[in-house]
Every structure is written in structure tokens, then in C-alpha cells.
Amino acid sequence: MTIREEIEAREDLILSPQATKSRTARRDREEAPDPLRTAFQRDRDRIIHSKCFRRLKHKTQVYIAPGDHYRTRMTHTLEVGQIGRTVARALRLNEDLVEAIAMGHDVGHTPFGHVGEYALRDLVGHFNHNEQSLRTLEVLEKDGQGLNLTKEVRDGILGHTGAHKPVTMEGQIIRLADRIAYLCHDFDDAQRAGMLSIGDLPRSVREVLGTTPSQMITTMVMDMVRESMDKTEIFMSAEVTDVMNEFRRFMFTEVYKAPTLIPDRNRAAHVVKYLFLHYLENPELLRHEVVRQGGEDRIISLTDIVDYVAGLTDQYAIKLFKEIYIPRIWDPAN
Numbered sequence: 001m002t003i004r005e006e007i008e009a010r011e012d013l014i015l016s017p018q019a020t021k022s023r024t025a026r027r028d029r030e031e032a033p034d035p036l037r038t039a040f041q042r043d044r045d046r047i048i049h050s051k052c053f054r055r056l057k058h059k060t061q062v063y064i065a066p067g068d069h070y071r072t073r074m075t076h077t078l079e080v081g082q083i084g085r086t087v088a089r090a091l092r093l094n095e096d097l098v099e100a101i102a103m104g105h106d107v108g109h110t111p112f113g114h115v116g117e118y119a120l121r122d123l124v125g126h127f128n129h130n131e132q133s134l135r136t137l138e139v140l141e142k143d144g145q146g147l148n149l150t151k152e153v154r155d156g157i158l159g160h161t162g163a164h165k166p167v168t169m170e171g172q173i174i175r176l177a178d179r180i181a182y183l184c185h186d187f188d189d190a191q192r193a194g195m196l197s198i199g200d201l202p203r204s205v206r207e208v209l210g211t212t213p214s215q216m217i218t219t220m221v222m223d224m225v226r227e228s229m230d231k232t233e234i235f236m237s238a239e240v241t242d243v244m245n246e247f248r249r250f251m252f253t254e255v256y257k258a259p260t261l262i263p264d265r266n267r268a269a270h271v272v273k274y275l276f277l278h279y280l281e282n283p284e285l286l287r288h289e290v291v292r293q294g295g296e297d298r299i300i301s302l303t304d305i306v307d308y309v310a311g312l313t314d315q316y317a318i319k320l321f322k323e324i325y326i327p328r329i330w331d332p333a334n
């Protein structure tokens with residue numbers, strides 16, 4: 001018996017009947033199993049070692065180019081993983097699956113987060129970061145070979161937001177853990193930025209969730225665990241769900257769509273649109289990317305341009321913008 005088989009046998013003993021067992025996981029392209037790690041551990045490791053995962057460090061969560069104590073997409077991802085694992089362990093669900101989904105869920109975010117997502121959507125009509133996360137991992141990574149992840153991990157990544165609800169309990173945990181994480185950490189960052197203080201929170205949020213990010217996470221996590229115990233789906237109580245929705249509406253008005261952040265958001269959208277249009281006019285500039293993906297002679301498509309621009313980090317997008325834009329408007333010889 002291999003160590004992996006022992007771990008799989010342990011899952012049968014320890015995990016709840018509702019848990020997704022790694023033994024049943026399937027990949028589109030069959031692969032020999034690993035001697036040490038289960039399929040979900042392996043997926044998590046593949047994601048952590050991927051290039052798109054490393055780029056999360058340089059992608060905006062809310063604030064563009066903030067100080068070192070503000071969240072980035074990377075720290076957000078780690079916080080979602082932590083919250084998700086706590087819930088999964090409490091409910092005896094598969095922590096490795098939860099962690100793999102968490103690590104991959106946001107790798108498709110554009111530079112400047114949602115601002116870049118909306119800019120690309122304006123230009124091409126359809127663009128969602130959850131679909132791009134899946135595409136990045138399954139099609140673009142490893143020079144176009146993709147990571148060949150299990151269908152359970154792919155389902156959780158696609159379903160972490162939007163219309164598709166994940167089929168596994170573990171995927172459903174991430175859908176809520178993502179929201180819990182970003183609301184609490186963005187409130188924390190908003191206090192750090194001097195945009196908000198505790199007294200600004202709606203009274204119901206203070207009364208039901210608490211007043212510190214730590215209390216808020218605890219309340220929502222405890223509620224999720226309590227409501228989902230011995231169930232076949234992940235739930236939160238009606239009361240906590242209502243207050244969480246109120247907290248979310250508050251964060252949208254006071255932070256995400258706050259007038260003070262609009263100039264930065266407009267500049268960021270301009271950079272993304274400018275780069276996209278530049279590559280649309282000069283697609284051959286992306287030949288090296290397409291060659292790396294194994295497409296030597298193929299025509300460079302709109303999708304190639306979207307993939308390239310979506311994959312940029314904030315800083316790299318700004319660098320490209322300066323390299324392209326400044327020579328156009330300023331000739332030092334004159």
C-alpha cells in the first residue's frame with residue numbers, strides 16, 4: 001500500500017459521508033497517481049507552483065499600489081484558504097480540495113482587479129474573472145499545456161462566484177469564504193487607509209457580526225459551521241446572511257465605489273483599454289507569447305489579446321503603458 005492509498009483510506013474513516021473523497025477525483029487526461037499525495041493535494045501543489053499564482057502578489061484587491069500592509073490578491077487568496085480550511089475541518093469535509101480551490105480561484109483576475117475586468121468586458125462583451133481563472137490554469141499555464149486539474153477543483157474555481165453553483169460542499173464553502181474574507185479584510189484595510197472607522201458600520205453589522213475583522217470572521221464562520229452540520233449543502237442562517245448582505249452593500253457604497261477611489265479606478269481602466277487597443281492594432285507584438293504556447297504560425301486572435309492583457313500584473317501593465325505611450329507624446333529631440 002502506498003502512502004497515498006493510506007491517506008485515501010484515512011479519508012474514508014475520518015471524513016463525513018458528504019465529503020468529496022480524493023479517491024473518486026477524475027482528470028480529463030488520465031495520469032498515474034502520485035505515491036505520496038492525493039489528487040487534491042497534487043492540484044493544490046500544481047497551482048501553488050504555477051506562474052499565475054506568483055503573479056497574484058502584484059495584483060490589486062481594492063487599493064492600487066498601496067503600502068505593504070494592504071491586501072493583494074495573494075494575501076486575499078491565503079485568507080480565503082485559511083477560512084475555508086477551518087470550516088472544512090470543522091465539518092469533516094475535504095480540506096485539501098478546499099485549499100486547492102482557494103489557491104486557484106482568483107488567478108484569472110486582471111490587472112487592477114475588478115476595474116480591469118469591467119474594462120475588458122466593455123471591450124469584448126464577455127469577460128468574467130472566474131472563467132478566466134479556469135482558462136488560465138487549464139489552457140494557458142505550462143506554455144499552453146494546462147495543469148490538467150481534477151474536475152472537482154475546476155468546478156469549485158468556476159463556481160466561486162456567478163451563476164454556476166459548485167456541486168461539492170467544498171466548492172460551496174469557498175463561495176462563502178471568499179465573501180467573508182474580502183468583506184472583513186477590506187474593512188480592515190479601509191480603516192488603515194483612514195476611509196472608515198468602526199462607528200461608520202451599520203448598527204446591525206456591529207450588533208450581529210461584531211466590530212473587529214476577527215470577531216466578524218468568527219461570527220460568520222461559526223454560523224456556517226452550525227447551519228451546515230450534517231447537511232448536504234453549505235448554509236448560513238437567514239439572520240447572518242441578511243446582515244452580511246447589508247455589510248456588502250455598505251462596503252460597495254463606502255469603499256469599492258467610493259468617490260475618492262474613482263480617479264485611480266478611471267486611470268486603471270484607461271491603462272487596460274489602451275493596452276488592449278494597442279495590441280489589437282499591432283497583434284504581431286504578441287507573436288512571442290503565441291509561439292511560447294506552441295502556436296508558431298497561427299493568426300493572433302482576439303482571445304490571445306484578452307489572455308495577454310488579463311494576465312498582466314498591475315506594475316507590468318503600467319510599465320508597458322509607459323513604454324508605449326510616452327514615446328508617442330514626447331520626443332526628447334524636440
Ligand SMILES: Nc1nc2c(ncn2[C@H]2C[C@H](O)[C@@H](COP(=O)(O)OP(=O)(O)OP(=O)(O)O)O2)c(=O)[nH]1
Pocket residue numbers: 061062106113114115129160161162178179182183186256257
Ligand atoms: N465586485 C466588485 N468588487 C470590487 C470592486 N472593486 C474592488 N472590489 C474588490 C472588493 C473585494 O475585495 C473583491 C471582490 O471580488 P472577488 O473577485 O474577490 O469576489 P467575487 O466578485 O468573486 O465575489 P462576489 O461573488 O461578488 O461576492 O474585489 C468592484 O467594482 N466590484
